[in-house]
Amino acid sequence: MSATASSPPPPGSVQFDEASSTVMLRTAASCYVLRVDRTEGAVRHVHWGAPVPAADAAELPVWTGHDDSFEGRRDGVEEYPVDGGARFGVPALEVRFADGSSPVEPRVEDIRINGGNHLVIALRDRSRPLAWELHYRVPSGGDVLERWTELTHTAGPDAEPLHLTRCSSAHWPLPQRPGWRLSSVHGGWSAENRLERTALTVGETTLTSRRGHTGHHANPWVVLDAGHADEEQGETWATALATSGSWRLTVQRTAARRAGVVASEGHEGVEIPLAPGQRYVTPISVAVYGTGGFGDVSRAFHAYVRRHVLPHPDELRPVLYNSWEATSFEVGEDNQRALARRAASLGVELFVVDDGWFGARDDDRAGLGDWIPHRRRFARGLRPLSDEVHRLGMSFGIWVEPEMVNADSDLFRAHPDWVLHLPDRTATELRHQLVLDFSRPEVTEWAYGWLHALVGDNGVDFLKWDFNRSFTEAGGHGGRPARQVHVEHARGVHRLLDRLRAAFPALRIEGCAGGGGRIDLGILGRTDQVWTSDNTDAVDRLTIQHGFSQVYPAGVMSAWVTDSPNPLTGRSVPLAFRFHSAMAGVLGIGGDLTRWTGPEIEEAARLVQRYKDIRPLVQHGRLDRLLAPGEGLLAAVQYTDAEARRTAVLVWRSSTSFGPAHPPLRLRGLDPAARYRDEDTGAEWSGATLAGYGLPVPALPDGDCASALVVLHRTGRPESEGSRSMSPW
Structure with a gap:
């Protein structure tokens, strides 16, 4: 050697x-x-x-x-x-x-x-x-x-x-x-x-x-x-x-x-x-x-x-708004315009239209595979809405599910042999849909054609690429064994994503599969972020995000603030806690903004700006898991920039219980010889103190689901041995 x-x-x-x-x-x-x-x-x-x-x-x-x-x-x-x-x-x-x-x-x-x-x-x-x-x-x-x-x-x-x-x-x-x-x-x-x-x-x-x-x-x-x-x-x-x-x-x-x-x-x-x-x-x-x-x-x-x-690791991911929970399948040009105006007022940077904009998509039983704008809801097509979103200063995104088809669709009626099923067996429908066989070049060629037209003709900046069911009856018409399809389908998706990104270098993509069903290093090489879970409950998300962070960075972890009570769990959570939970990753908003009160809109706008301030730390900084959710009264994470000049600490208390005060949070990755000032309170400590003794737990609101954000910056004044003396005992 x-x-x-x-x-x-x-x-x-x-x-x-x-x-x-x-x-x-x-x-x-x-x-x-x-x-x-x-x-x-x-x-x-x-x-x-x-x-x-x-x-x-x-x-x-x-x-x-x-x-x-x-x-x-x-x-x-x-x-x-x-x-x-x-x-x-x-x-x-x-x-x-x-x-x-x-x-x-x-x-x-x-x-x-x-x-x-x-x-x-x-x-x-x-x-x-x-x-x-x-x-x-x-x-x-x-x-x-x-x-x-x-x-x-x-x-x-x-x-x-x-x-x-x-x-x-x-x-x-x-x-x-x-x-x-x-x-x-x-x-x-x-x-x-x-x-x-x-x-x-x-x-x-x-x-x-x-x-x-x-x-x-x-x-x-x-x-x-x-x-x-x-x-x-x-x-x-x-x-x-x-x-x-x-x-x-x-x-x-x-x-x-x-x-x-x-x-x-x-x-x-x-x-x-x-x-x-x-x-x-x-x-x-x-x-x-x-x-x-x-x-x-x-x-x-x-x-x-x-x-x-990652294809674009140096970029900061934008604050997005997604319309799904506000309009569901009732999506249309008028209500999307109204939501876009509200989203822009919050400081949102990317507006995403979700499911229901295409074909005969009045519910989840029809329309998948027919990727043309819904004739009644988008009579003028998508371009007018895209132009309006751009005029409001936001990028325009849209939901797609290219790998799926409804039996009630023009595509299936024309190409029933394109789906995963065996000719002599009943094709199993899940969520009223079947899986298109992306191991076959003719199927991915079809998908590339309409995706290219959708992006190019409508000024689309962002795709939310979804996948809402698992495989059944793989093989059959394609002439390939099921075990081959189980790996070659994903390779077909990879090739299609590579080709689409080459054609549209400015296009950004979020990977999704009913939430976190397709998160891996392979898909991250072709997308910019991933939808972590369909569960947007801010308390549940702390556990989900903790496990996610074991391998994947916060800068790819899409997280939304949605309505309260939560539409999935029914839990009521204060707006600040919902934001602080989602601010631990790539911040998104998914609630019905037309129902938010004036004070909620004002608070949300302040929290969006606060997130943008700490976004470089969260998305590009060092992550330290200080306290794991479920293992004590508090959960906490810390994000620090590469030079240890600035650090942000998010703290959550999901429920209250009687007992002694929580010990200070011992921070990590700071310069022990430097001093750090709390940007809100002005309190100041040395890096050595913050690591050895810890950061005093910030005051949290009373009641369940309380949270806080503490941001410290290095003042540039190293600790001086002679600056303060202590009398001997």
């Missing part, structure tokens, strides 16, 4: 020691070491954790299991385990060859490093026409590793296809520890992102979506620790998968105290036919190691999303 024997390679690099066939990948605070055995055709894992000197890495032993006829000596250690030989762990690669056989026998072909930060290990089967490359990359400026796999059918053009039945992005082996704890999120529609930490049992634990989309019920990421980490300290290992279709993360813990994560497209596997000469590229899997607890890992993911995933 090129680094000296006493030091690790520089961050953001890949180093190869040819004598020992050892590779080290370095991030800012971690290293990942593997060893290539050309004789056995194996790529074995050595170390993933704190940095070690390069000379030591080359000498570290590779762990092996018991040498007996019942153990797989490579299990838990191979970087990319295949189905074949004495391997009994979870495989990353399974193949069905043309003769029906499946065992794979790897051989190492080549090792190369591209650009100093991209490792490629080329392998192939020793006798069958299959080659695959393991790709490792260290993105610049962070603590993240990327991995993916590329597979190729190497036979001549006259050969039979082979089928990939499992082709994982990566296997991430972890070190030996006495025990392991698994962190993940679970839930359902309107109850997404419920964070759960449980002991990892020996065996295989699988998180998955069988729905054809990322899903409300789980999300494709996991965090593992040895059971001792908390928000601020402790070793943690995390991985996520950038896929938007069905997926599977299998976390394996062996009796030998090893653990590992296999990250894959498809819920039970895939069914990808590979023709001679054809190449298949898996989604990227992303992983982080940190020593600063769960908060450290979250901030590494947040920085990665901003630097390497």
